[in-house]
Amino acid sequence: MTDIRTILRTASHALGDRLEAELLLAHALGVNRAWFFAHAEDALAAADETHFNELVARRARGEPVAYITGRRDFWSLPLEVTPATLIPRPETELLVELALARLPEGGRLLDLGTGSGAIALAIAKERPDATVHAVDASEAALKVAQRNARALGLKVTFFHGNWFAPVTGETYDVIVSNPPYIEDTDEHLGQGDLRFEPMSALASGADGLDDIRKIIAGAPAHLAEAGWLLFEHGWNQGGEARALFSPSAWVDVSTLRDLEERDRVTGARRPSLQI
Numbered sequence: 001m002t003d004i005r006t007i008l009r010t011a012s013h014a015l016g017d018r019l020e021a022e023l024l025l026a027h028a029l030g031v032n033r034a035w036f037f038a039h040a041e042d043a044l045a046a047a048d049e050t051h052f053n054e055l056v057a058r059r060a061r062g063e064p065v066a067y068i069t070g071r072r073d074f075w076s077l078p079l080e081v082t083p084a085t086l087i088p089r090p091e092t093e094l095l096v097e098l099a100l101a102r103l104p105e106g107g108r109l110l111d112l113g114t115g116s117g118a119i120a121l122a123i124a125k126e127r128p129d130a131t132v133h134a135v136d137a138s139e140a141a142l143k144v145a146q147r148n149a150r151a152l153g154l155k156v157t158f159f160h161g162n163w164f165a166p167v168t169g170e171t172y173d174v175i176v177s178n179p180p181y182i183e184d185t186d187e188h189l190g191q192g193d194l195r196f197e198p199m200s201a202l203a204s205g206a207d208g209l210d211d212i213r214k215i216i217a218g219a220p221a222h223l224a225e226a227g228w229l230l231f232e233h234g235w236n237q238g239g240e241a242r243a244l245f246s247p248s249a250w251v252d253v254s255t256l257r258d259l260e261e262r263d264r265v266t267g268a269r270r271p272s273l274q275i
Contacts, residue, residue, distance in 0.1 A: 074124035084140035117145030238263030
């Protein structure tokens with residue numbers, strides 16, 4: 001039997017990533033990564049070593065670690081993820097921050113294309129006073145989001161359907177979305193983790209903006225006076241996203257940058273009624 005230090009060293013070399021090796025071994029053994037410090041010289045049972053090597057082989061073939069382990073943390077929340085959902089990414093936390101800053105006390109928020117429920121659940125965690133609704137066209141994704149809500153003890157109401165269709169007649173103070181925004185022909189769709197993620201949640205037309213156009217068009221009927229629409233997009237789409245807002249229907253149109261100083265979230269506000 002091989003000790004844990006050696007097994008991790010070998011896997012780290014194979015994957016070119018020590019953290020990924022540790023995450024996979026922690027998952028295989030049902031422990032946290034800190035456990036390795038106290039047990040580095042422990043021998044690994046043959047069955048556990050076989051299981052771990054199978055996980056490493058899956059990762060070596062390109063399968064995302066989040067899908068192998070079935071988990072990804074977002075906004076300090078441990079979330080279940082499956083191939084039916086996008087893998088939550090740190091840059092999306094900017095969307096959560098902006099939404100929280102604009103959501104009034106006791107306000108109502110809608111998350112379009114919720115996937116694993118990451119955005120909606122993060123907001124529900126920080127603002128238990130708010131009413132949070134979430135929509136997704138994928139029944140499989142909604143089941144994941146619902147399981148996450150139950151596991152975390154957070155209250156979010158989920159709806160199955162395409163964009164605004166399931167919430168006819170409902171109005172909100174803030175609408176958020178991390179929609180598909182990659183061009184259909186983008187070569188990156190066939191590379192890296194994206195190969196394994198649901199295409200319907202990634203690509204959106206020739207310029208990647210088809211679904212964003214639908215969201216902007218449908219949002220006014222569901223926004224309260226002075227309500228905000230905020231959505232994530234690609235690093236090079238800020239200008240195009242702002243241009244989609246009609247000056248006669250929206251105010252305070254702006255694009256915010258992520259920690260890497262890349263355009264990440266564009267938002268706009270419905271104007272207040274004039275008296």
